[in-house]
Amino acid sequence: MNTCPKEIVQYMHEYLDGDIASEHEQELQKHLYNCSDCRKHMQELENTIAFVKGAIAIATPPRFVDQVMQRLPRRKMKYGFQRFIRRHPIAIAAALFCIFMSASFLSGYKNDQQFSYTKQPNLQVEGQTVIVPEGETIKGDLLVKNGDILVKGAVDGDITVINGKYMASSANVTGQIEEIDEMFEWLWYKIKNSAKKAWSIIDNNE
Amino acid sequence: MDSITNKRIKQVLKGDQHAYSEIVSLYQQKVYQICYRMLNNQHEAEDIAQEAFIRAYTNLHTFDLNRKFSTWLFRIATNLCIDRIRKKKPDYYLDAEVAGTDGLDMYSQISSPDRLPEEEVEGMELQERIQYEISCLSEKYRTVIILKYIEELSLQEISEILNIPLGTVKTRIHRGREALRKQLSNL
Numbered sequence: 001m002n003t004c005p006k007e008i009v010q011y012m013h014e015y016l017d018g019d020i021a022s023e024h025e026q027e028l029q030k031h032l033y034n035c036s037d038c039r040k041h042m043q044e045l046e047n048t049i050a051f052v053k054g055a056i057a058i059a060t061p062p063r064f065v066d067q068v069m070q071r072l073p074r075r076k077m078k079y080g081f082q083r084f085i086r087r088h089p090i091a092i093a094a095a096l097f098c099i100f101m102s103a104s105f106l107s108g109y110k111n112d113q114q115f116s117y118t119k120q121p122n123l124q125v126e127g128q129t130v131i132v133p134e135g136e137t138i139k140g141d142l143l144v145k146n147g148d149i150l151v152k153g154a155v156d157g158d159i160t161v162i163n164g165k166y167m168a169s170s171a172n173v174t175g176q177i178e179e180i181d182e183m184f185e186w187l188w189y190k191i192k193n194s195a196k197k198a199w200s201i202i203d204n205n206e
Numbered sequence: 207m208d209s210i211t212n213k214r215i216k217q218v219l220k221g222d223q224h225a226y227s228e229i230v231s232l233y234q235q236k237v238y239q240i241c242y243r244m245l246n247n248q249h250e251a252e253d254i255a256q257e258a259f260i261r262a263y264t265n266l267h268t269f270d271l272n273r274k275f276s277t278w279l280f281r282i283a284t285n286l287c288i289d290r291i292r293k294k295k296p297d298y299y300l301d302a303e304v305a306g307t308d309g310l311d312m313y314s315q316i317s318s319p320d321r322l323p324e325e326e327v328e329g330m331e332l333q334e335r336i337q338y339e340i341s342c343l344s345e346k347y348r349t350v351i352i353l354k355y356i357e358e359l360s361l362q363e364i365s366e367i368l369n370i371p372l373g374t375v376k377t378r379i380h381r382g383r384e385a386l387r388k389q390l391s392n393l
Contacts, residue, residue, distance in 0.1 A: 013380040017361065041387075048386045052355040055336045060238045061252050065230045068259045072223060087220070 004031065004038055012042050016049065094198050101194050117144040128164075141175065207232065211275045218266055230259050233276065236357060237283050243352045244287035246341040254290055258283040280357075281367045284349055291345045339389055347382030354379055 011028040014020040020028070032039050085092055117123070117130045120138050124131040128147040132138055136153040143160045151159070151168040158175035159166060166177055211232065217225035237258055242251035261282050262269075269278055321327075321342060330338060340348055353364045361379070365372045 010380075013376070013383065016383065017376060017379070044387045044391055045383055048383055048390055049355060051390065052336060052340065052351060052386065054332065055243075055340075055356050056333060057235065058239045058242050060234045060255075061248070064234050064238065064252070064256070065227050068230045068234075068256050069223075069227050071256060071260055072226065072263055073260070 004035055008035075008038055009041065012038075012045060016045060090202060094202055097201070098194065098198055101198075115145065115147040117147060117149075118142050208274065212271050215266060215269065215271065215275065218263070226263055229275075233279055234259075236276070237279060240280060240283050240352060240357065241287055243337070243340055243356055244284070244345075244348060245290060246337060250290065254286050255283065258286055261286070274363075277363055277366050280353070280359075281369070284353075284367060288345055288349065339386060342389055343382060343385055347378055347385055350375060350378045351382040351386065 007024075008028065008031050011020060011024045014024060015028060032042060115128050117125075118141065120140065120142065122133065122136045122138060124133055130142075130144050130147060130149045132142075132149070132151045132153045132155060134152040138153070138155045139157065141157040141160070142149065142155060143162070144164055145162045146164060147161075148165040148167060149159060149161055151166075151173065154172035154174075156174050159173055159177045161177075161179045163180070166179055211229060214225045214229050218229070234255070238251060238255040241255040241258070242248065245251050245254065258279065262279050265282075269275065322338070327335065327338065340351065343351060349368065350364060353359045353367065354361070359367070361372060361375050365375045368375065
């Protein structure tokens with residue numbers, strides 16, 4: 001075999017790998033036909049492969065899956081938050097929307113600071129004070145926004161004062177008197193409205 | 207199998223840890239078998255196979271879904287096995303390549319240093335004998351022989367798993383076959 005061409009063993013392996021060129025295969029066949037040493041070598045290689053392939057499949061130990069699952073690390077919070085942002089773009093958009101909306105309704109609050117009151121005949125106005133003159137009777141409810149009310153006469157109804165004071169020399173009011181310091185309640189009202197809007201947008205998207 | 211795997215991987219990435227158990231069930235046999243054949247020890251094989259699945263889990267976000275999951279997983283497993291073998295074996299291991307011989311190492315010139323007495327080897331059951339002969343191969347040849355003839359993977363896949371050129375895989379398989387042939391004909 002020592003006199004055999006060196007490439008014959010290489011051809012054997014090419015043959016065993018299943019990617020031998022046809023001229024190499026012919027050369028190999030011719031050589032094996034004439035050389036008993038190389039035939040033996042080839043036979044041994046084929047036996048070796050058959051031997052290793054005779055290995056039976058190894059069964060996995062019992063409870064292998066459970067043990068792996070128990071050993072898994074818990075997910076880290078950092079990843080959790082990043083994943084939350086990636087997975088809930090709508091929630092993030094809604095949060096941003098709320099922030100911008102709050103800016104717009106806070107600026108809107110200033111525009112709402114004007115003095116206004118329920119138009120009723122017989123009412124006098126001095127500066128930002130609505131006066132119910134003496135001897136006069138107002139029929140119906142009175143609403144005063146961003147101003148005070150001074151009752152000298154009589155009111156047959158409710159009085160509501162928003163951001164202002166109720167003053168009376170002779171309390172002759174048949175209905176309820178309510179003063180609202182409006183900032184908080186107004187905000188609350190706006191927040192409720194905005195939240196309702198935001199939810200309706202989310203519902204439409206999902 | 208690949209489409210189920212990819213589906214489960216996506217679920218795991220979304221935070222559903224439980225979906226991973228199905229991936230483990232699907233691949234446990236092959237991964238454990240590679241580890242057992244490589245390490246020739248049940249406890250070590252079990253430990254390393256579990257470790258491979260845990261590594262795969264923690265690095266799952268780096269896995270490219272367009273590629274084959276088994277290739278990626280087997281790569282993790284074989285790397286862990288090779289690391290374990292290298293830690294166990296001291297410097298006298300004959301696997302170091304001899305300079306200027308293109309992959310030839312001391313092992314290919316000397317038979318295994320700690321081979322059992324012939325009578326003992328001859329008395330082995332066939333399966334025990336197969337395992338023993340594989341374990342006598344150097345880690346470099348053992349890996350390719352296991353992947354080729356026990357896991358029955360293509361040369362291309364083996365090249366991807368081990369991250370070595372196709373030509374190198376072929377060379378190692380040729381030398382691995384010759385080493386095994388010598389071991390078997392010595393008897």
